[in-house]
Amino acid sequence: MRNQSNHRFYLLLACCLLFLGSLALPSNRAQAQPKQKATWFWDTAMIKESSEDILSFASANGVNTFYLQMNRDVRPEYYKNFIRQATARGIEVHVLGGSPSWSLESERYRLEIFLDWTAAYQASAAPEERFTGVHIDIEPHVLGEWSTNRSSLIKQWQSNVRFLADGVRSLNLPITADIPFWLYTYNLPDDSMSMSRWIISKVDAVVVMAYRDQATNIYNLAIPEMDEATELGKKAIIAVETKSGGEGNFITFYEEGSSIMNEQLQQVDAMAAQHASYDGLAIHEYRAWKDLVDRGN
Numbered sequence: 001m002r003n004q005s006n007h008r009f010y011l012l013l014a015c016c017l018l019f020l021g022s023l024a025l026p027s028n029r030a031q032a033q034p035k036q037k038a039t040w041f042w043d044t045a046m047i048k049e050s051s052e053d054i055l056s057f058a059s060a061n062g063v064n065t066f067y068l069q070m071n072r073d074v075r076p077e078y079y080k081n082f083i084r085q086a087t088a089r090g091i092e093v094h095v096l097g098g099s100p101s102w103s104l105e106s107e108r109y110r111l112e113i114f115l116d117w118t119a120a121y122q123a124s125a126a127p128e129e130r131f132t133g134v135h136i137d138i139e140p141h142v143l144g145e146w147s148t149n150r151s152s153l154i155k156q157w158q159s160n161v162r163f164l165a166d167g168v169r170s171l172n173l174p175i176t177a178d179i180p181f182w183l184y185t186y187n188l189p190d191d192s193m194s195m196s197r198w199i200i201s202k203v204d205a206v207v208v209m210a211y212r213d214q215a216t217n218i219y220n221l222a223i224p225e226m227d228e229a230t231e232l233g234k235k236a237i238i239a240v241e242t243k244s245g246g247e248g249n250f251i252t253f254y255e256e257g258s259s260i261m262n263e264q265l266q267q268v269d270a271m272a273a274q275h276a277s278y279d280g281l282a283i284h285e286y287r288a289w290k291d292l293v294d295r296g297n
Contacts, residue, residue, distance in 0.1 A: 036280030257297035
């Protein structure tokens, strides 16, 4: 009887340990998170009438994340409807805000409006209707002060980024920031580190705007800031452009079309996979990208 009891005891103990082990060591499949394939969505009013078309395009093109601009002229119920449908398709929606003026402390009130709106929206929305992240696009280098008083501008930019990051974390949301690929070449006023390293340290992820139309060039431009993100334990997404513009044809895939862009992005993805920080691709922006696809090339 004692041997039988001991056998039952050890069998029960083994089962318990296996069960606890399965909780402590989830499978690789459960741990793995899909890399982003994202796009910016600036014209938020389109979600009023075109949600199905937008989400069908996203599904057809592998998009799993939208950066959707906060627009107070679009009522919350439209956001809720769109995000609910996106969630049902496995697509995340991050609230998007920012402009170069957000670098200035005199414009701090704009940041407060953005944070207050996001907090109120999240509180009123059902779980499947909520944003799952915050995305900021500030770009201080666009302002005239970048040339005339850069040191002061950078300090104000730092102050506002801190304010935003603290506000977003109070909402229990991750924050991602857009940065140009060359930001690592500029240091803070005290020369303690690069501007890119500093902002990477303050956010959860960055989108490196490596706007070129050849895979090797895109990847090479993104390397320095991906490396900084790796060192800091953060994530980096590589972005490309599809809009036409006056900065040169090599900046955008507007001339090449969507098929060539997809081929180049597959190569970028393969090359960037060796970086621990690499977390996917982003295409700027929805309407221009859709125009490429609709052109059929």
